[in-house]
Amino acid sequence: MRNPTDASPLALVTTPAVDLEAEADLSRCGALKDYWYVACLSSELTSREPLARTFFGTRVVLFRDERGQPVALLDRCLHRNARLSAGAVFGGRLGCPYHGWVYDGSGAVVEVPSLGPSQCGESLDAQGHARAGLQVRPCDLGRVRRFDTLEQDGLVFVFMGGDSRRARRPAFRVPFWGQPEWNVYFMVTRFPNGVTNLVENFMDVPHTVFVHEGWFRRKARKRVPATVKRSEGSVLVTYKQEQDTVTGLGRLFNPGGLPMVHTDHFFAPNVTRVDYMWGERSGFAINSQITPIGPTDSLVYTAISYRLPYDLPRALVGQALKPLVRWYTTQVIRQDVEVMKVQREGLLNGPGGGVFSGTEADLLHADIEAYRRWLLEGGEGAGPTDEERNIAFWI
Ligand code: FES
Ligand SMILES: [Fe+2]
CATH class of the missing domain: 2.102.10.10 (Rieske [2Fe-2S] iron-sulphur domain)
Structure with missing residues (x-):
């Protein structure tokens, strides 16, 4: 995106938070290609x-x-x-x-x-x-x-940054891949938006009560405290809300009403992992690896890993429920594709697409942008400092 040259008096902040065009251009993306x-x-x-x-x-x-x-x-x-x-x-x-x-x-x-x-x-x-x-x-x-x-965990990876021995970290491992109690399947989705906006969407809780209302969560006028930890190229959000429930398939995973442990984890520059765990025997993990095509086009490889708490042979239950879980996740992803299109339409209605504003609920997004901006600028030196902060927002 271009820097706005004709900033209106209303636009107080005129520095783009996200330079979608540079991020998706091999000659200008800095260290983003070194993964x-x-x-x-x-x-x-x-x-x-x-x-x-x-x-x-x-x-x-x-x-x-x-x-x-x-x-x-x-x-x-x-x-x-x-x-x-x-x-x-x-x-x-x-x-x-x-x-x-x-x-x-x-x-x-x-x-x-x-x-x-x-x-x-x-x-x-x-x-x-x-x-x-x-x-x-x-x-x-x-x-x-x-x-x-490189080929691992059912995926083929490519390294666009020259000699792959220079890769800044190994290719990401699919959560619970090859573990007998877990079922894992992939979904491939073309999203009409850039990588920064997509990782932010996949890590974002406040949108769930609007974009996925009833499918996932309901507006509950609930306060959600969380800890946001930024360290070593990752942003980990831990939600301290043991009573939190997801609607829809959530009941199937948690018939006993166990406390839910919910974490959202971003790994720079392009991976998110969202985990919902109920006790030792039941869980649902969504791992999204995003591949940039162009400034507002990406391919998202989503690995859904799940384990159910029933005493019947686990693989059997998992297999039987696969069509239902797949149908459900497809609907939720479609809703995100639609809202990412809506965001793109706003972004391209310039000037200065990617000039964002935010509140406390957006701290994790600011952290993600800090890492991605640092890599875009070459990723030299120590990078964003480690920080751990408590936030709260309402859904
Ligand atoms: S063989 Fe002639 S263009 Fe490829
Ligand atoms: Fe979503």
Whole structure:
């Protein structure tokens, strides 16, 4: 977003809290690119077809090499720059749709069909090739830009910041993945908004009584005390409200009326984890990993992990309820997609989108913005200081 140059007298604060455009631009996003981002579900990347994705405004093609490992290349053929993701995968290699140049998993050109069986220029001599800026063999053509990938917990990750050994933290682990008492499933949702606004939405309690009224919580004129702890790139909000209840599926998870422990946790720059726990045997965790496509477009990979307190075989109960839990979470996510669209419409009605204001209930959002702004500016030095504060708000 541009800085407003014609600030109205009403706009007291004119510094954007969020620079949506810079945040989603690979050349301007600073240290935001130095993290692993989810590219797709493992199940979405087959060995038969390439997959097109966009990260920080940069188009990438994904496919599986001959060993089944995920590969991510810049989605642009070295020859005449056609989009490689419109091509085909065969034997772990990717063929361009235009003249059929073939790339391997390292991004190297391994075959040029027009060179025939010899795979070597036949008539021009070396000098003739050089004078016209042409190459003799496929291996002289170089490589298309490649991005590091990693696969874990049912997800394929990509690293857009160069050498992934420089990653600022390991790829995020899906909560309770592989634990037999827990059921885990994924939802993939395209959201019409940028990463900062989405993490704020996923960590935000006050909106639930408006956007999800009746589905999730009801307006109760209740005071909610919470502790907001900012440390080491994370913002942890612990709600001190043992009587808090979620409506809807909440009753199913807590037939015994146990106190609920609710925490919301943000991990810079793009991950949230919301946990509702009732005693030792019942819980519901929502983990959202957000991948920036552009300034107001993101892909959100939501892992829903849940465990129910019933004595029947847990896996059985979990499986039987899966359609219901999935239906419920789909409805709630749709409501958030809708309100994120409404926020985007307001943001784009400038000047100076992302000029926010707030009250005590927004402390966690200010902390999230502080971390993301620091990373956007390069993430050098110690970063935002550790702090722990108590707040209260009403829902
Ligand atoms: S543009 Fe890709 S092979 Fe020609
Ligand atoms: Fe919501």
